[in-house]
Amino acid sequence: MRYELFYWTGIQGRGEFVRLALEDAGATYVDVARDQGDGVMTRFLAGEQPGALPFAPPFLQAGKLVLAQTPNILAFLAPRHGLVPSSVASKCFALQLQLTIADLVGEVHDTHHPIAVDQYFEDQRIEARKRAASFRTQRLPKFIDYFEQVLARGDGQHAVGRNHTYVDISLFQLMAGLDYAFPLAMHRLRRHTSRLRLLSERVAARPRLAAYLASSRRVPFNKDDIFRHYPELDDV
Amino acid sequence: MRYELFYWTGIQGRGEFVRLALEDAGATYVDVARDQGDGVMTRFLAGEQPGALPFAPPFLQAGKLVLAQTPNILAFLAPRHGLVPSSVASKCFALQLQLTIADLVGEVHDTHHPIAVDQYFEDQRIEARKRAASFRTQRLPKFIDYFEQVLARGDGQHAVGRNHTYVDISLFQLMAGLDYAFPLAMHRLRRHTSRLRLLSERVAARPRLAAYLASSRRVPFNKDDIFRHYPELDDV
Numbered sequence: 434m435r436y437e438l439f440y441w442t443g444i445q446g447r448g449e450f451v452r453l454a455l456e457d458a459g460a461t462y463v464d465v466a467r468d469q470g471d472g473v474m475t476r477f478l479a480g481e482q483p484g485a486l487p488f489a490p491p492f493l494q495a496g497k498l499v500l501a502q503t504p505n506i507l508a509f510l511a512p513r514h515g516l517v518p519s520s521v522a523s524k525c526f527a528l529q530l531q532l533t534i535a536d537l538v539g540e541v542h543d544t545h546h547p548i549a550v551d552q553y554f555e556d557q558r559i560e561a562r563k564r565a566a567s568f569r570t571q572r573l574p575k576f577i578d579y580f581e582q583v584l585a586r587g588d589g590q591h592a593v594g595r596n597h598t599y600v601d602i603s604l605f606q607l608m609a610g611l612d613y614a615f616p617l618a619m620h621r622l623r624r625h626t627s628r629l630r631l632l633s634e635r636v637a638a639r640p641r642l643a644a645y646l647a648s649s650r651r652v653p654f655n656k657d658d659i660f661r662h663y664p665e666l667d668d669v
Numbered sequence: 670m671r672y673e674l675f676y677w678t679g680i681q682g683r684g685e686f687v688r689l690a691l692e693d694a695g696a697t698y699v700d701v702a703r704d705q706g707d708g709v710m711t712r713f714l715a716g717e718q719p720g721a722l723p724f725a726p727p728f729l730q731a732g733k734l735v736l737a738q739t740p741n742i743l744a745f746l747a748p749r750h751g752l753v754p755s756s757v758a759s760k761c762f763a764l765q766l767q768l769t770i771a772d773l774v775g776e777v778h779d780t781h782h783p784i785a786v787d788q789y790f791e792d793q794r795i796e797a798r799k800r801a802a803s804f805r806t807q808r809l810p811k812f813i814d815y816f817e818q819v820l821a822r823g824d825g826q827h828a829v830g831r832n833h834t835y836v837d838i839s840l841f842q843l844m845a846g847l848d849y850a851f852p853l854a855m856h857r858l859r860r861h862t863s864r865l866r867l868l869s870e871r872v873a874a875r876p877r878l879a880a881y882l883a884s885s886r887r888v889p890f891n892k893d894d895i896f897r898h899y900p901e902l903d904d905v
Contacts, residue, residue: 484758485762486819488769500761501765502765502768502769505761505764526736528738528744529721529737533737535768536775539775543779547779548783548800548803549807552803560783563793564784567785571785571787572786579722579724582722
């Protein structure tokens, strides 16, 4: 199966969670918009293609199937590429964790866009400072503690039992994004992230992922992305 | 299978999407916190139970399995109760739509809590007015148009092909919540919601759901819930 991944060029964004899983699996895929430009997604979003209508990128074409929503795409790909155990309990727990990661990613986005997604950060920076303060002091530690507790209940290195899954890959990406966006806040939380750090190192060292991360295909984090570094939103 | 549903008493919240699916399916379930109080959830959230650790309610116990995250619970229940077709394409599309509903519900929540979930609405009402204005004029029409387009691509009455699914039930609940929270904005959008209205009427008339909605088990919407009615956040 040759997959076609559709996502905005120029940022990692939510597409990166799918891209990392495809890379780790050694799957054959085309990053369509990087080849043909963002305009290639318009016909899907306008409903001109048959199949499932996406609300927004990322979406994946797999044969005749079109899938959108990051956790949905990952839950589809994972059993086909050994990235989740086959039991119902494991699949459900993996999806549950991925949805919790998606919730956290949404909250990260809203630290720089607390009022309106269609307005610039500069037009909502006062509100962004307030939201970011609440995020750093209340929400981020709660999510971090949760994921650490999940790892502690398993073997300490994997989110789902003793198996490497797409959730581990997403947790790596989550930590990378948080380190970029909130370096001071993450440094302050360092005593609470020991298992997540070990997991991240393990994931980043997987040969296919290490090759991808060192390649030019890994777009650097930047200020158009979901994870953004604004010093005024980090620990002060 | 006798299910145990765990969710905060006193509000519909995200738990209602699960409750409605269980009611429509005629499933045997206990609404545990309504019998025993919210404290019964503490041992799950504190990690004192085996199985999947929930980050937050709702969660469902099904035999030895514990599942959290609303779309995950629904995707688990649906094939067991005829609430989604068995094909991979249908299951994936249903989950994709449910995740998009969840995104919209999250944005509804943030209209009254744009800065911090742990602070009162009254302490963020200025920001709430701004966020709600953006929601009503930009985001809500975009989501509504999307779901109408999804219905138009099918038979006009069902989200997933010609089949009644858990997504239809959730779209009914979404419309009910939006009508409660934003009556003026929804009235203004009335020419754009004709298929969603027909779907909502069909779902509400299903015998088991009609009986549930008329019962005292259906907690009224209120100002502790996700869908809240603050006139200042509605169309002005």
